[in-house]
Amino acid sequence: MKILTDTEKLALDKYEVNEGQPHILINQELCQACSTKNCLFACPASLYSEQDGEIIVEWAGCLECGTCLAVCSNNALTWQYPEGGFGIIYRYG
Ligand code: SF4
């Protein structure tokens, strides 16, 4: 039996996307004043990026680990678990 790597396990996870209902909201004004930009480096799925001076999160692929909320140094994030059965469905713990 083949032992899967963490990356292979993540690829098997399933996402139910609640279109137009992001569970992570970003206060761009607070991000402008942020000197660390921790979110860009801390997300295990590399979902954060900076585009045209704004912080973007590709929330549909979120692993719901909460790391970005924990490391955000300016409290710029509003984060809640996706409602109504949306979000990630883990198949490998
Ligand atoms: S760490 Fe927080 S405040 Fe800083 S850029 Fe990222 S989301 Fe914005």
Ligand code: SF4
């Ligand atoms: S909760 Fe985790 S996976 Fe989701 S955006 Fe934040 S750091 Fe990335």
